[in-house]
Amino acid sequence: MTAAVEITGASKTFTTRSGPVHALTDVDLTVGRGEFVSLIGPSGCGKSTLLRLIGDLLQPTTGTVLVNGKSARQARLDQDYGFAFQQAGLLDWRTVRSNVELPLQLHGVGRSARRARAEELLALVGLEDFGGHRPPQLSGGMQQRVAIARALAESPTLLLMDEPFGALDEMTRERMQGELVRIAGETGAAVVFVTHSIPEAVFLSHRVVVMSPRPGRITDVVEVPLGARTEDTREDPGFFAAVTAVREALRGRPAGDVGQRLKDVRSAL
Amino acid sequence: MTWGRSWVRAVLPPVVFGLLFVAAWEVFVRAADIRAYVLAAPSAILRETGDRFHNIAVATGHSGLNALVGLAVGTVLGVLLAALCGRLALLGQTFAPLVAALAAVPIVCLAPILNNMYSLTSTIPRREVVAISAFVPIFINTLRGLQHLAPVHAELMASYAASGTDVLRTIRIPGALPHFFTGLRIAASLAVIASVVSEYFGGLKDGLGSRITDNVKATDYPAAWASVLGAVVLGLAFFLAALAVERLVLGRQAAGLT
Numbered sequence: 001m002t003a004a005v006e007i008t009g010a011s012k013t014f015t016t017r018s019g020p021v022h023a024l025t026d027v028d029l030t031v032g033r034g035e036f037v038s039l040i041g042p043s044g045c046g047k048s049t050l051l052r053l054i055g056d057l058l059q060p061t062t063g064t065v066l067v068n069g070k071s072a073r074q075a076r077l078d079q080d081y082g083f084a085f086q087q088a089g090l091l092d093w094r095t096v097r098s099n100v101e102l103p104l105q106l107h108g109v110g111r112s113a114r115r116a117r118a119e120e121l122l123a124l125v126g127l128e129d130f131g132g133h134r135p136p137q138l139s140g141g142m143q144q145r146v147a148i149a150r151a152l153a154e155s156p157t158l159l160l161m162d163e164p165f166g167a168l169d170e171m172t173r174e175r176m177q178g179e180l181v182r183i184a185g186e187t188g189a190a191v192v193f194v195t196h197s198i199p200e201a202v203f204l205s206h207r208v209v210v211m212s213p214r215p216g217r218i219t220d221v222v223e224v225p226l227g228a229r230t231e232d233t234r235e236d237p238g239f240f241a242a243v244t245a246v247r248e249a250l251r252g253r254p255a256g257d258v259g260q261r262l263k264d265v266r267s268a269l
Numbered sequence: 270m271t272w273g274r275s276w277v278r279a280v281l282p283p284v285v286f287g288l289l290f291v292a293a294w295e296v297f298v299r300a301a302d303i304r305a306y307v308l309a310a311p312s313a314i315l316r317e318t319g320d321r322f323h324n325i326a327v328a329t330g331h332s333g334l335n336a337l338v339g340l341a342v343g344t345v346l347g348v349l350l351a352a353l354c355g356r357l358a359l360l361g362q363t364f365a366p367l368v369a370a371l372a373a374v375p376i377v378c379l380a381p382i383l384n385n386m387y388s389l390t391s392t393i394p395r396r397e398v399v400a401i402s403a404f405v406p407i408f409i410n411t412l413r414g415l416q417h418l419a420p421v422h423a424e425l426m427a428s429y430a431a432s433g434t435d436v437l438r439t440i441r442i443p444g445a446l447p448h449f450f451t452g453l454r455i456a457a458s459l460a461v462i463a464s465v466v467s468e469y470f471g472g473l474k475d476g477l478g479s480r481i482t483d484n485v486k487a488t489d490y491p492a493a494w495a496s497v498l499g500a501v502v503l504g505l506a507f508f509l510a511a512l513a514v515e516r517l518v519l520g521r522q523a524a525g526l527t
Contacts, residue, residue: 055428057424076427076430077430079429085421085425086421087421089421089424089425091422091439091440091443093443102429103429
């Protein structure tokens with residue numbers, strides 16, 4: 001079976017007035033089907049650029065990007081992925097329901113099928129009572145849930161998320177993380193998730209990809225062997241071990257193996 | 270309930286202030302024994318308005334029709350040209366600065382020149398002045414609305430592999446509607462001003478502007494003021510009509526009906 005995402009030797013150079021900017025150099029990354037992978041790193045490390053290469057919103061200067069075994073462009077035309085941005089980006093003049101219907105409407109799905117799918121998705125994100133509301137009437141967290149429902153509208157096998165919880169408060173953020181883990185599990189979609197937050201990356205992901213800037217590149221990949229996530233996961237010693245591993249990797253030290261680190265912690269106790 | 274109360278709260282203060290202002294004006298004119306050619310008393314203006322109500326109403330109708338036709342023509346042209354300029358970048362780069370410059374031109378100055386292009390009894394030159402005046406804010410605002418596309422919406426539509434027509438239909442046009450209505454409100458007021466003032470420069474003598482100049486020439490100042498009152502009512506009517514259309518359409522849009 002082909003991987004959800006397969007990136008080989010991808011580089012991206014932007015030409016600016018003050019000369020070329022090497023946003024990404026020589027990136028190799030594979031994301032399996034149903035796998036949850038986070039991209040983490042400081043500003044300017046190219047994590048958003050990498051996400052846009054996968055979504056074909058940007059094209060690599062060199063290298064190849066395959067999604068479900070086809071070119072990123074073909075995958076975009078086939079609507080293989082759903083994209084959620086840092087801003088919810090809802091259309092304020094449409095109802096919540098009709099915002100969720102937008103991609104279906106653009107791709108010619110009939111009115112009643114559209115309506116049924118929107119209701120299903122709103123129930124999935126816990127907003128079944130808000131279909132008739134307009135986005136400005138909702139809180140930031142609710143707007144992001146609508147955006148996630150919209151990204152899921154066409155049952156994509158891949159979700160691309162660019163700091164979708166970045167503007168939310170900590171409590172809302174943790175609740176949204178829990179819901180996202182559940183939704184990803186229920187839909188079986190692979191997720192590539194860009195974030196600044198170490199605990200967020202560790203809680204959500206099977207693997208955390210650590211990046212560094214100038215030039216943007218992947219410096220480490222931390223496996224997070226934590227099993228099914230619950231709210232208790234956040235207090236699990238393994239969670240802290242993984243957080244430490246990612247933090248070390250971000251500081252440029254080798255992250256090592258989280259399992260080994262966990263054993264060290266347990267024996268010290 | 271709350272709607273009724275907030276409506277009263279919105280309307281009452283300006284109405285009370287307006288009535289007090291008129292009362293003070295009346296008292297001032299009487300107490301200081303001001304001559305009518307300097308400042309007519311509100312009571313005298315009202316009396317004139319009552320006496321000449323029919324003539325003023327007919328004149329208001331003529332000026333109002335010129336304003337309405339000119340506004341309609343200017344609105345259609347403004348929207349069409351804005352749509353073209355929004356679609357074709359080169360056209361936008363050509364026309365947008367020209368229209369911005371036109372906005373700074375006192376267009377009623379054209380009235381005497383346009384008057385000479387047509388027969389003395391033609392309403393066309395006045396309607397042209399109105400149309401040009403109304404065209405400017407409609408074009409500028411509509412184009413600004415059509416050209417605005419938030420980066421997140423641009424990326425979202427790209428991720429849907431949506432065509433330019435899809436973006437126009439689902440984002441640019443609905444997003445431009447509030448801008449268009451802002452332009453329409455400005456244009457509606459400008460249309461009445463342009464219609465009345467263009468009559469000051471001769472031509473057909475059937476509207477409020479020509480009544481005002483005639484009354485002033487005949488030193489009948491309360492009558493001139495009465496026609497000014499007609500112009501005030503006309504201007505308010507146009508503004509409120511534009512506002513009502515805006516509320517109706519944007520309200521329907523907000524309710525998800527369009």
